[in-house]
Amino acid sequence: MNYVESFRIAVRALAANKARSLLTMLGVIIGVAAVILLVGIGTGVQDEVTGSLEGLGSNLLFVIPGEYDMSMEGGGAPPRYFSLDDADMLERRVEGASAVVPIMRVGSTMKAGNRDVRVSVAAANEQGTEVFTSDLAGGRHYRKSEVDAASRVVALGSDVATQLFPNQDPVGKQVTLNGQRFTVIGHYEPMGGGLSGNQDGQVYIPITTAQKIFGTTDIVSIVVKSADPDEVDAVRREIRRALSPTFGEEFTVFSQEQTLGILADLLGMLTYMLAGIAGISLLVGGIGIMNIMLVSVSERTREIGIRKAVGARTYDIMSQFVIEAVGLSILGGVMGIIVGWGGATLIEQLTPVPANVTLWAVAMSFFFAVFVGVFFGVYPAYKASQLDPIEALRYE
Amino acid sequence: MSAGQIDSREPVLEAHGVTKTYVLEGMEVNALRGVDVAIHKGEMVSIMGPSGSGKSTLMHIVGLLDRPTSGQVILNGEDVSRMSPNELAELRNRHIGFVFQAFNLLPRTSALANVELPLVYGGVGGEERTRRAREALERVGLGDRTGHTSAQLSGGQQQRVAIARALVNNPSIVLADEPTGNLDSKSGVEIMGTLQELHSQGITVILVTHDDRIARHANRIIRVFDGQVQADVDVADRILAASETAEVVAE
Numbered sequence: 001m002n003y004v005e006s007f008r009i010a011v012r013a014l015a016a017n018k019a020r021s022l023l024t025m026l027g028v029i030i031g032v033a034a035v036i037l038l039v040g041i042g043t044g045v046q047d048e049v050t051g052s053l054e055g056l057g058s059n060l061l062f063v064i065p066g067e068y069d070m071s072m073e074g075g076g077a078p079p080r081y082f083s084l085d086d087a088d089m090l091e092r093r094v095e096g097a098s099a100v101v102p103i104m105r106v107g108s109t110m111k112a113g114n115r116d117v118r119v120s121v122a123a124a125n126e127q128g129t130e131v132f133t134s135d136l137a138g139g140r141h142y143r144k145s146e147v148d149a150a151s152r153v154v155a156l157g158s159d160v161a162t163q164l165f166p167n168q169d170p171v172g173k174q175v176t177l178n179g180q181r182f183t184v185i186g187h188y189e190p191m192g193g194g195l196s197g198n199q200d201g202q203v204y205i206p207i208t209t210a211q212k213i214f215g216t217t218d219i220v221s222i223v224v225k226s227a228d229p230d231e232v233d234a235v236r237r238e239i240r241r242a243l244s245p246t247f248g249e250e251f252t253v254f255s256q257e258q259t260l261g262i263l264a265d266l267l268g269m270l271t272y273m274l275a276g277i278a279g280i281s282l283l284v285g286g287i288g289i290m291n292i293m294l295v296s297v298s299e300r301t302r303e304i305g306i307r308k309a310v311g312a313r314t315y316d317i318m319s320q321f322v323i324e325a326v327g328l329s330i331l332g333g334v335m336g337i338i339v340g341w342g343g344a345t346l347i348e349q350l351t352p353v354p355a356n357v358t359l360w361a362v363a364m365s366f367f368f369a370v371f372v373g374v375f376f377g378v379y380p381a382y383k384a385s386q387l388d389p390i391e392a393l394r395y396e
Numbered sequence: 397m398s399a400g401q402i403d404s405r406e407p408v409l410e411a412h413g414v415t416k417t418y419v420l421e422g423m424e425v426n427a428l429r430g431v432d433v434a435i436h437k438g439e440m441v442s443i444m445g446p447s448g449s450g451k452s453t454l455m456h457i458v459g460l461l462d463r464p465t466s467g468q469v470i471l472n473g474e475d476v477s478r479m480s481p482n483e484l485a486e487l488r489n490r491h492i493g494f495v496f497q498a499f500n501l502l503p504r505t506s507a508l509a510n511v512e513l514p515l516v517y518g519g520v521g522g523e524e525r526t527r528r529a530r531e532a533l534e535r536v537g538l539g540d541r542t543g544h545t546s547a548q549l550s551g552g553q554q555q556r557v558a559i560a561r562a563l564v565n566n567p568s569i570v571l572a573d574e575p576t577g578n579l580d581s582k583s584g585v586e587i588m589g590t591l592q593e594l595h596s597q598g599i600t601v602i603l604v605t606h607d608d609r610i611a612r613h614a615n616r617i618i619r620v621f622d623g624q625v626q627a628d629v630d631v632a633d634r635i636l637a638a639s640e641t642a643e644v645v646a647e
Contacts, residue, residue, distance in 0.1 A: 305500075308485060310494070310513050311486060311517035313481075313482040313486065314481065314485075389461050390461050393500065
């Protein structure tokens with residue numbers, strides 16, 4: 001007997017129990033689809049974040065309080081945040097810097113008339129436009145004089161602008177932020193998601209104003225732009241020299257590449273984690289196959305006895321049942337690819353969540369499914385092949 | 397009186413000093429205690445005995461479904477008593493055709509596919525397989541039922557499909573285990589008629605039964621009792637199914 005015969009027998013057996021075959025395959029279908037979909041979303045987010053970070057330019061250094069190493073370990077609150085004085089000091093002492101931008105972030109609610117919207121407040125100085133890419137849709141950024149005077153002026157991200165002022169030009173309008181009245185001086189083109197969440201949901205105010213109305217002087221990071229992209233390392237040394245007397249080792253300077261590397265690692269890890277979790281569901285699908293194959297073997301004990309009586313050898317029975325199990329997993333795998341790929345395409349088109357289907361995820365999940373089919377199919381098939389023909393023929 | 401009378405014909409299957417010991421729930425059961433039999437080519441032999449006599453065990457060993465604990469089984473001059481299960485499977489495929497009491501056809505499978513089964517495992521493929529299966533079905537009078545599944549056939553027809561399956565690979569022996577046990581008397585007579593007809597065509601038939609009347613359809617009876625051959629006699633008043641059919645019709 002050859003494998004074509006085993007294959008024919010297996011297909012006939014699967015077709016004879018269509019509903020059962022489909023339900024058994026469902027475990028594999030969901031597993032494969034989940035791997036493809038989750039890895040797709042992970043990769044999509046990773047690509048988008050890396051892309052938006054690359055837009056920042058490669059001559060930026062990020063100074064944050066607290067001591068971190070590259071593995072992102074450590075954590076907890078830093079012993080001391082920066083203040084505006086530290087930023088001023090860096091501006092005076094670091095000669096290679098063309099911009100020094102202290103940054104604060106606060107969540108708050110912004111109101112205009114009877115509308116209100118949850119916003120993320122990003123506060124910086126007038127040099128912020130040097131380090132962050134942004135396209136004004138109307139109006140202007142805040143000026144140095146407004147930073148010095150802690151003026152209540154605000155520039156709106158595109159979502160905030162359209163939600164508070166639908167079909168209107170927000171420039172010159174009054175809004176209330178944290179109970180304080182602000183004048184809108186500008187608004188931005190849509191930018192999409194980014195490192196710090198949805199940039200379109202942010203509003204931008206002078207850092208001095210933020211310190212006053214939110215009652216805090218803690219600055220979470222200072223971005224330093226090197227005048228010469230080749231001198232980034234020299235600038236980094238200058239920053240260290242300037243901050244060491246006050247902060248000792250309790251601060252960290254990241255370059256653009258390091259940030260990118262860490263993020264890529266982190267998101268990559270997350271993607272693998274998602275793939276792993278989805279992989280577990282594939283494993284569960286495999287156990288489902290084994291379960292149904294065991295049921296099938298005991299149901300068909302008499303059939304196995306008949307086949308053995310008329311001359312089926314151990315490996316004839318074995319290959320028949322292994323092919324049946326593998327058939328289930330291959331069919332389930334193919335359907336899973338269709339469902340996963342289709343689902344990723346739908347998500348990409350209908351939601352803002354990016355989902356890039358990667359071929360390695362498709363190939364890996366498919367071959368894992370086939371492997372699972374073989375692995376969990378062998379035991380029931382072995383059991384079937386070892387049945388004693390006399391016992392099997394007597395089986396009721 | 398003994399089988400020695402037909403020694404002129406060559407033996408198909410011989411058992412020499414065959415014993416079989418099972419361990420059932422810790423107890424040793426001596427199902428066969430030294431059996432010597434010889435089946436000759438073209439014979440129709442009944443193996444008879446009450447349940448527990450060792451009759452079934454002997455049938456399993458003669459049918460190469462089981463191996464003896466000691467002693468020799470010789471098929472066409474070859475000692476098969478120490479062969480592996482896979483080697484025995486290949487021998488069963490080529491040399492033994494089984495007819496069971498419960499028919500044992502594959503469910504939801506056409507008569508033709510059922511008859512093809514031994515050919516599938518014998519490596520016969522394509523058109524030859526279909527042709528031979530069709531011929532075997534025609535031989536048992538079911539040439540017009542090839543596409544029917546067992547659920548669509550009567551008991552007698554199912555048993556005839558089983559006989560076609562037993563014949564399809566031109567075996568040395570057709571081994572029928574209580575072939576009429578699940579049939580009404582009319583179908584039973586028909587099946588016995590088919591087996592006698594095959595015998596008249598030169599096929600070796602071994603009939604295993606507890607029923608004296610069925611046993612007397614053969615021309616020799618081997619009586620098994622308590623794991624031993626009690627008697628091995630030629631049948632003087634052989635029953636011919638053809639005359640029975642006349643009786644049944646007359647009733």
